[in-house]
Amino acid sequence: MEHALVTGASRGIGRAIALMLAESGAHVQAVSRNAQPKETGENAFGLIHQVTADVGDRQALSQAVDLSVREYGPLHKVVANAGICKRAAIGDEDADEIWDMTLRVNLTGAYNTIRAAYPHLAPGARIVVVSSALGKEGRETYAAYSASKHGLLGMVRSLTLELAPEGFCINAVCPGWVDTDMAAGDIMETSRRSGDSADDIRKQACSQIPLGRFVQPDEVASLVMWLLSDEASAITGQAYNISGGQLVS
Numbered sequence: 001m002e003h004a005l006v007t008g009a010s011r012g013i014g015r016a017i018a019l020m021l022a023e024s025g026a027h028v029q030a031v032s033r034n035a036q037p038k039e040t041g042e043n044a045f046g047l048i049h050q051v052t053a054d055v056g057d058r059q060a061l062s063q064a065v066d067l068s069v070r071e072y073g074p075l076h077k078v079v080a081n082a083g084i085c086k087r088a089a090i091g092d093e094d095a096d097e098i099w100d101m102t103l104r105v106n107l108t109g110a111y112n113t114i115r116a117a118y119p120h121l122a123p124g125a126r127i128v129v130v131s132s133a134l135g136k137e138g139r140e141t142y143a144a145y146s147a148s149k150h151g152l153l154g155m156v157r158s159l160t161l162e163l164a165p166e167g168f169c170i171n172a173v174c175p176g177w178v179d180t181d182m183a184a185g186d187i188m189e190t191s192r193r194s195g196d197s198a199d200d201i202r203k204q205a206c207s208q209i210p211l212g213r214f215v216q217p218d219e220v221a222s223l224v225m226w227l228l229s230d231e232a233s234a235i236t237g238q239a240y241n242i243s244g245g246q247l248v249s
Contacts, residue, residue, distance in 0.1 A: 001025065001026065001027050001072075002025070002026040002027070002076040002077060003026065003027050003029070003068070003069070003072045003073050003074060003075050003076055003077075003122075004018075004021045004026040004027065004028045004029065004075070004076060004077040004078070004079070004228075005028075005029045005031065005065065005068070005075055005077070005078045005079065005113070005117055006018045006021065006028060006029070006030055006031065006079040006081060007031045007032070007055050007079070007080055007081050007082035007109065007110075007113050008031075008032060008055075008081040008082030008083060008130075009028075009030035009031060009032050009048075009050075009081070010030070010032035010033075010034040011032075011034075011180070011181055012178070012180035012181060012182055012217055013081055013130060013175065013178060013180065013217045013220045013221065014030075014032070014079070014081040014082065014130075015217070016217035016218050016220065016221035017079050017081060017220075017221045017224050017225070018030045018048055019048075019221075020218075020221045020222070020224075020225050021077065021225070021228075022047040022048050024225070025047070026047065026076070026077065027047050027049070027072050028047055028048045028049065029049055029051060029064075029065070029068040029072070030048050030049065030050050030051065031051045031052075031053050031055065031061070031064060031082070031113075032050075032051075032052065032053075032082070033052065033053070033054055033082075034052070049068065049072075051064050051068070055080075055082045055105060055108075055109030055110070055112055055113055056104040056105050056108060056109050056112070057112075058112045058115070058116075061112050061113065061116050062112075062115075062116040064116075065116040065117060065120065066116075066120075069120040073122075074120050074121065074122035074125075075117050075120050075121055075122060075125060076122045076124075076125055076126070077125065077126050077127075077128075077228045078113065078114065078117045078121075078125065078126070078127045078128070079127075079128050079129075079130070079224060079228075080109070080110035080113040080114060080127070080128070080129045080130065080152075081130040082105060082106075082109050082110070082113070083105060083106045083109075083130065083132075083148075083182075084101070084102060084105050084106065084182075085102075085142075085145050085182050085185070085186050086098040086101060086102050086144065086145070087141040087142055087144075087145070087186075087189055088141060088143075088144065089140070089141050090143065095144075098144050099143070099144040099147075101144075102144035102145055102147075102148050103144065103147070103148050103151075105148075106145070106148035106149065106151075106152070107147075107148040107151040107152060107155075110129055110152055110155065111155060114127060114129075114159065114170075121166075121168055123167060124167055124168070124233070125168050125169075126168070126169050126170075126171075126227065126228045126229075126232070127159075127163075127168065127169070127170040127171075128170075128171055128172070128173060128224050128227050128228060129152050129155070129156050129170070129171070129172045129173075130172070130173055130175070130220075130224075131149045131152040131153055131156075131172045131173065131174045131239060132145070132146075132149040132174055132175060132176075133174050133175065133176040133241065133243050133246065133248045134146040134149050135149030135150050135152055135153050135172070135174050135239070136150075136153070136174060136239070136241075136248040137248055141193075149174075152172060153172055153174075153239050156170055156171065156172045156237065156239065157237055160236050160237030161237075163236075164236055164237075168236075169227075169232065169233065169235060169236040170236055170237070171227045171232070171235060171236060171237065171238045171239070171240065172238070172239040172240070173220060173223055173224055173227070173239070173240050173242055174239050174240065174241045174242065174243070174248065175215055175220050175242050175243065176209065176215060176241070176242070176243025176244060176246045176248070177205050177206075177209065177214045177215065177243070177244070177246075178214060178215045178216070178217060178220060179214040179215065179216055179217065180217060183214065184198075187201045187202055187205070208246060209243070209244040209245065209246050210244060210245030210246065211244035211245050212244075213244060214244070215242055215243065215244055219242065220242055223240060223242050227240070
């Protein structure tokens with residue numbers, strides 16, 4: 001049985017990925033800061049093992065991965081998905097706090113995940129990092145988030161050169177607007193800052209997407225599953241957009 005690690009697995013994209021992996025027959029180590037995710041592994045054939053850990057805590061994450069490997073064997077698939085979206089203008093009082101927090105979770109957290117997994121990778125293992133469309137462009141008040149997601153792409157491109165000679169593939173996905181709790185929270189924050197209603201903010205966002213709608217978590221998970229599959233065995237070092245046609249570089 002394949003062994004998979006997914007961070008940020010309690011909701012949204014991470015939850016969708018964990019469930020798809022379990023449904024494919026993999027044993028999934030589902031890491032999140034929340035002890036109780038929306039669905040337990042029992043809904044996916046009992047193959048999801050929930051672990052509470054902060055990806056920003058290198059020691060705690062390494063210990064969790066080590067324990068899982070001792071019980072379930074080497075890692076075949078790793079998905080560094082955990083992330084937060086906090087916003088601040090450069091002059092805001094909490095800008096420094098948001099910068100430090102965002103980079104700790106989004107960028108250092110992904111590094112910690114791969115660093116903890118690396119000694120335990122099975123031959124031919126695959127790694128996928130969840131970045132963002134804002135990993136390829138910028139947006140006002142999103143400096144910390146965008147910087148963290150840009151950093152992930154630089155990390156993936158560099159690690160590709162280290163891991164490819166060992167037979168490991170690493171890629172990134174760059175979602176645009178995805179229909180998740182995080183996106184809903186971001187819309188509410190935009191509403192608070194602008195004074196426009198949340199419905200109007202969402203409609204405005206959809207108007208800029210050629211498909212006219214948000215991406216669904218399962219759609220991102222399907223792309224991740226393909227990159228983790230043998231069908232993508234010749235693909236590494238890439239960053240795939242999944243944004244409903246919204247232009248990103």
